Amino acid sequence: MNARPNSVDLSVQLGRLQLPNPILVASGTFGYAREMEHIVDLSRLGGVIPKTITREPRQGNSPWRTVETTGGLLNSIGLDNDGLDAFVEHHLPYLADMPCPLIVSVAGRTHDEFVSMVTILEKFSGIDAIELNVSCPNVSHGIDFASDAEMCGRLISDIRHACSFPILAKLTPNVTNISKIAEAAAAAGADAICVINTLLGMVVNWRMRRPMLGNGMGGLSGPAIKPVALRCVYQVAKAVDIPVVGIGGIASIDDAMEFFVAGATAVQIGTANYYDPTVSVKIVEALPDALQEVGAKKMQEVVGSLRLEGSLGDARDSSATMLADG
């Protein structure tokens, strides 16, 4: 007989960071967790990545800040946050006490600011890892670090020396060759690569001859970007020998499994938290059965198990056709 679901080992290792399961919630899509504590059982999550913090408070961009697109959401929030000092004082005590791992997302305007933020955070307990948001498309400079392999590598190397946190580098898909950036991040000492942040996009009202977002352009997320994210996970997983965390349009157990098979060791649920606040726990609950379905007893058995030889189309397999139809 098949093993019972509770005998499946869901734990994963992202470099120096161990997670009880591979389902994380992405920065900017889960507030500071407290907003969700009555809707989501935080103890079930693999980890929480609160909204990105910056050194100084940021007012954020002018409305509208999000606009729905077909199967997606275009946003330009502009890292609206109260800054590092307020985070440490008002959010960290709660977050550090959460019954799941805490990965703090930081964004610096400059190399030195990034390093100093991490140095400050190092003084506080309860932080399990740092995610470097080197890829927010909605603030000037933020995107630059992950657009340039050398700059990105130098930043991660200095942060690795400045702190003892495991380091997750969140990269942008808005580059010609994401593998090159990932390779630089890995060589510099990142524990894991998170792909992808949002795709730069635009929505216009042609009658008004105006962009819909207050900031003109924004980052596209949601189910619409899932194929792009999967492709990036696949490419990056091939290019580096550190774990990859998949992000982009994940809203169901099937979505999550696709990312694992393509090479992700863990995934982050993002936009789906907005329109289905309990989605993350639903995916955690469905994971043991999904692993069992393919005869796996632990995550490592499915991660990167994608096979390229022989196409489903050639096989004329009716069950595969059914899957392709969704």
Add this chain to the structure above:
Amino acid sequence: MTKSLHAEFHADDATQITAKVLLNEQIARETFRLRIECPKIAHAILPGQFVMIRLSNHDDPLIGRPLALYETVVETKEAGPAIEVVYLVKGKFTSRLAELTQDQFVDVWGPLGNGFLPEPTDHLVMVAGGIGYTPFLALAQEYLNHKQYGKPLRNVSKSQKVTLCYGARSAEYFAGIKAFNHLGVDLHLSTDDGTRGHHGLVTDLLQNVLRETSLPHRIVCCGPEPMMKAVAEIAQEREISCQVSLETPMACGIGICFTCVTKVQEDGGGWDYKRTCVEGPVFDAPQIVW
């Protein structure tokens, strides 16, 4: 820049469920009333709070929409406690919502937002523009002590009088008139085209009501922003307490996306963006930078 902190709000009573549609009927032109079975939300929700609703198993539209509480319905033989919302059909989401029939499902999470504060007043003056009338039936019930809401049930001191100044584009858009009349609400109507009531602005009605009332009063308001701004200005001139319920577009309704920001006055001068979903949707009118 001095910047006040974002509120550390968390929705204590919020739950997410897939709820059965009990009723979805047209009650005025392009206007529908939806009743959904959701016992926990129905027990906890307060006038002025809202829920997020999404079509179950549909990714188009992708994002949920905020809808204010219209009324709660106690348990019946056929169904458990339910809430009602009223919506105007104007886009993809509301068009599809209008097609739902009994026993179909929607995803719903709530109750969300702060709702109206139960400040006592002898004369509650409610000012509504179009679909903005929806939060006021429950509020009128509370102030006339016909019904209590929330968990535990909250007490509101009874007002001597509750007035509704209700403006619509045209007579056929008025909804809920019977319910307000039945409740004993002092009703004043205006239309843009003169097809019913005063031919003109709802603020004209408000000015008349304020001139005539001899009771201590306060104003609550919901509708299009230019109308709320005008009402806020009238209240300020007359030094009357006024609360407005904003209809800012939202993506999550629970404070996690930072979409629905509105300019709010800072104590030390200047302004900051605040999330309408968790710090509102009800604000003291002088707080808003119009």
